Amino acid sequence: MKRTKISAMLLALVMALSLAACGGNNGASSGSASAPGDGTYTRESYSVAALKGPTAMGLVKLMDDTDKAGETGNDYTFTLAASPDEITPKLIQGELHMACVPANLASVLYNKTEGQIVTLAVNTLGVxxxxxxxxxxxxxxxxxxxxxxxxxxxxxxxxxxxxxxxxxxxxxxxxxxxxxxxxxxxxxxxxxxxxxxxxxxxxxxxxxxxxxxxxxxxxxxxxxxxxxLNNGSSLITGVVVARKEVVEKNPGAVNAFLKDYAASVDWVNANAADAAQLIGSYDIVDAAVAEKALPACNIVCLTGPEMSGKLSGYLTVLFDQNPASVGGALPKDDFYFGA
The missing domain is CATH 3.40.190.10 (Periplasmic binding protein-like II)
Structure with missing residues (x-):
């Protein structure tokens, strides 16, 4: 586990990268910053968990920038886990604000908590x-x-x-x-x-x-x-979820997190060799393995309608096969952030 503070370097990185994945600019001032469609937002401290594998691999640039100190934008604390069982109880109990989990588990948790889990983004396609x-x-x-x-x-x-x-x-x-x-x-x-x-x-x-x-x-x-199969859906491995109360409290700060995440994903996909070294340093995967594997890991940050369209199609396929795989019922519209 690495507990960290986000650095001022991230501001320049986020503003410089393409808006295609999660959109917008992430400016900051003392206590507030600009967020897409939200004017300004109040900085938040978020505890974020990810599984050791492709989902954590996409986060490493944000983790590294956060480790380099500074207090611009949100504050992040990251936890890396070996299995979803280490994450889900903490998410449900409120010890975690956000987590990267398997796509079907997000739906299971939504149903189990009666709608208290919201999906923010698809972060990994088929692996x-x-x-x-x-x-x-x-x-x-x-x-x-x-x-x-x-x-x-x-x-x-x-x-x-x-x-x-x-x-x-x-x-x-x-x-x-x-x-x-x-x-x-x-x-x-x-x-x-x-x-x-x-x-x-x-x-x-x-x-x-x-x-x-x-x-x-x-x-x-x-x-x-x-x-x-051309069935209108995509194979999806992982998603980023948050507690509903976290999203409702400060959607602008959540949007800022998504921009930070998107910037990290873009950098990892464009800089495999350097990203692999970071991945190895965080003990996620051996650096040599990571560099070879990254092109086939399908790491993304899909949000809004693109996220909801692909994820709802995938969950429907699972539901038709076995309703229990998604928690017994398909999630309602409030499951999809920004859709």
């Missing part, structure tokens, strides 16, 4: 890949009769895999065997030991596995397979 130590798998249908090792049962990996299998005429309960592991690292170990030849892995674990197995190849990109 799932089927890898094979061999050349038998050229299409989803080729998985028939095979055993797939995977981690993430009850979350995005399971729902995405089952959906794509079904949509391609492969019964996930009869035509394949899915060997669920507790962690992605166990899947990598299974491949390395020869216990398995096919695995479902997210980045950066794909890169880790390929560093251990020279002949391991990416057989299927689940994002590309999802897009090929």
């Amino acid at each position: 799932l890949y089927l890898v094979e130590n061999g050349n038998a798998v050229q299409s989803v249908r080729d998985l028939t009769g095979m055993t797939i090792v995977a981690a993430g049962k009850g979350s995005t990996p399971e729902y995405a895999l089952r959906y794509l299998l079904s949509e391609n005429g492969v019964d996930p309960d009869r035509d394949v065997t899915i060997d669920w592991k507790s962690e992605h690292s166990e899947c990598v170990s299974a491949l390395a030991s020869g216990e398995a030849t096919v695995a479902l892995l997210p980045q950066p674990f794909v890169t880790v596995a390929q560093s251990k197995l020279a002949d391991l190849r990416v057989a299927l990109d689940l994002t590309a397979e999802w897009d090929a």
Whole structure:
């Protein structure tokens, strides 16, 4: 965990970068700053959590700028966690103001708290890949009769895999065997030991596995397979959520956070080598692995109508497959900030 203060350098960075991802300018003065559509806003202190992986990777520039002191804009305290279970209780109880969580979990929390969770942005698109130590798998249908090792049962990996299998005429309960592991690292170990030849892995674990197995190849990109269905939705891995009371208290400060986040994402995507060093320094992922994995991590900052359109489509697909995967009901409009 790193507890930090945002630096004055961030002001220049945010104003210089493109407005395409989250829009607007982030000026500041003593106690207030300009925010898009909100005139001025009062500075806030936000506690933000992210999972070690692509969502945290997109935050590293903001984390680093915050570490360099100064008190311009919002104050941020960052927490890095290994699993959503470390984050969700603190978010629900109010110890955290914002968190980066799996997309379906955001909907589950919205339903569990009766609408007290708001989604601010999509921060990670598809990062799932089927890898094979061999050349038998050229299409989803080729998985028939095979055993797939995977981690993430009850979350995005399971729902995405089952959906794509079904949509391609492969019964996930009869035509394949899915060997669920507790962690992605166990899947990598299974491949390395020869216990398995096919695995479902997210980045950066794909890169880790390929560093251990020279002949391991990416057989299927689940994002590309999802897009090929042309069903009006996108495969989404992660989102940024906030407590509703946080958003209602100071929407201008929330908009400022989104601009800060967007600037960080833009910098990470444009500066893979430097970003990888920061990622390694925060012990998110080894720097060498991060540099290779970043181009395939699909790190974004999608807000407003673009965010709500893609996310609602994805959640609808999950709901149609298994209502429990989104908490039993699709979120209402108040789930989407700025939509």
